Amino acid sequence: MQVSKKINQSRIQIKKKALILNAAERVFARYGFSGSRLTQIAQEAGLPKSNILYYFNSKENLYRNLCQDILENWLSAIGDISESSEPNEALRKYIEAKMELSIQRPDASRVFAMEIISGAPVIGDYLANELKSWVDNHALIFQAWQKRGELAEVSPHHVFFAIWAVTQTYADFETQIKLVLGDQHLGSCEYSRAVKSVTQIILYGLSPR
Amino acid sequence: MQVSKKINQSRIQIKKKALILNAAERVFARYGFSGSRLTQIAQEAGLPKSNILYYFNSKENLYRNLCQDILENWLSAIGDISESSEPNEALRKYIEAKMELSIQRPDASRVFAMEIISGAPVIGDYLANELKSWVDNHALIFQAWQKRGELAEVSPHHVFFAIWAVTQTYADFETQIKLVLGDQHLGSCEYSRAVKSVTQIILYGLSPR
DNA sequence: GTCTATAAGTTGATAGAC
DNA sequence: GTCTATCAACTTATAGAC
Incomplete structure (x- = not known):
């Protein structure tokens, strides 16, 4: 999935788009892509249905925009994990950041859950490329920690x-x-x-023994 | 949710119903209730659409029957946990049984995931009553283990x-x-x-320290 | 930019022939 | 019991008035 450049959009356009995306997130989170209805999203946003199609052209395009929006938010919120840091502290921070996202924006998590259960037709590319690379790289960090005896011998991918x-x-x-x-x-x-x-549970489960 | 008595059904009825439920499980697992189409379930089952409505009267009734079927299968497959057993062994068996279910019948798990994300309109009663009781009871067992120092001091409900x-x-x-x-x-x-x-991860994460 | 009207197609469900 | 034909309602999307 590519990150789109939002060019040439007036302030009011951005504001309305955000309003619609917000409503779409609530509806898609509950019913998934094919189970959601534009009528319901329109009601949720307090706008006529045609207004939504004016801003997003099609239901699928709205959904893709929402997925992108969520992804960008997640990537900016989750800090990295560096090899030089202490495993216990790095993992604690990562887990706390993930929990914060779940608690602050649960509908975003649900949209992704539905998307993946449905076979990830939209974010599949992102999972197979960017996310895979990220996990592969961090698996190397985990292995370094394990060699130093700072982390339990558990398959790094499965830890994530x-x-x-x-x-x-x-x-x-x-x-x-x-x-x-x-x-x-x-x-x-x-x-x-x-x-x-x-x-x-996780930190103690991963501490060396 | 009540467990239905399947009375007065010929062998061929049961067989066809099972065929339809099987197809329904695959489709509902991918698209959830409102995202699934009877047409697709019919195709998946290799039957005309009206045949499905003949056996299950409505889409919602088919879905409810599927949820019941899955629930009965889960309850029969998951052994209990008794206070007298050793925590490590009891938890290992429980985890292995759950993993076996996830691997052997993943679509059943996905149907439930979609149902819960959608607000559990059908299995909500079961979650609030039977499942809640089961967890509350097992929380007492956990607390007994914790008093004996056989289990880490973690909130029992969150362990589940x-x-x-x-x-x-x-x-x-x-x-x-x-x-x-x-x-x-x-x-x-x-x-x-x-x-x-x-x-x-889980067993070591739960072992007393 | 916004909204109404409506097109074009799909949905769950039913009626009735066989 | 099974299947075809079909309905009424609903779906996404578009056309065009304002």
Whole structure:
């Protein structure tokens, strides 16, 4: 997926586009691409349906723009992991950043979850190229840590799958978590307990033995 | 959600229903309830569309039957966890059983993932009652283990959220995992590495310190 | 830029022949 | 029980008035 240059757009265009993208995120997050209806997105945005097609030409184009928007936000929010840093501190920061994203913008996580479950027709290229490279590179860092005895001997790629899973579950499966906990709304208290539990399990699970 | 009694059904009815449910599982797993089309399920089953409506009356009823079918299969496959058993062994068995389900019937896991992301309109009752009770009861077992110093001091409920997340990710996000690993099809070798990594991280993450 | 009207196609569901 | 034909409603998208 390419990063588009947003050229020649007036302030009002950008503002309306953002409004529509925001509504689209809520709807696509719940029903996926083919399950979502433009009518519903229009209602959510408080605009007539044709207005949405005026700004985004087609449902698919709106969806692609949303995926791009989410991706850019994620890439800017997630810091890197460097070999020179201490594994425990680097991983803690990475996990906390991922948890923050899940909690602050859960619908974005859900849009991606739906997209991947549907076979990643739009973000597949990004996963196979940029994300794969990122993980491959960080796997080398993990191996360096492991050689120095600073990290448990676990397959590095699967470490990332585990971290993504436990952090994103608080966004994607929020409904289930709320129902099982019996809470109507996960308060900040429960969220900090979640962050604590996740970092505790993963960091201790990865510490050398 | 109630468990239905399947009474008064001929062998051929049961067989055809199973055929349709099988096709429905593949389609609903990919597109969720509102994103799936009866036409596609019919094609997948190799039957005319009206045949599906003859056996299941409506799209929603077919979906509810599928959810029930999956739930019964899961409940029968997952063994219980007893306080008297050793935590490490009990958790290992539970994790391995969950991984086995993710690997053997990934579409079932995806149907549930989509359902929960969509706000669990059908299985919400089950989550709030049966599943909540199950987790609450097992949280007591965890607390007993923790008092005996056999388990790390982690919030029991969140332990289950973590285990569900890391095991189900191999079904729900299989597309992403394949693309990041660069494998077209996850061989049994990669799967055993996945099982090993998951049990290693979780079990060590939960061992007392 | 915005909105109404409507085209062109697809959807879930039903009626009725066999 | 099975299948074809078809309906009414709904879908995305466009045309054109303002």
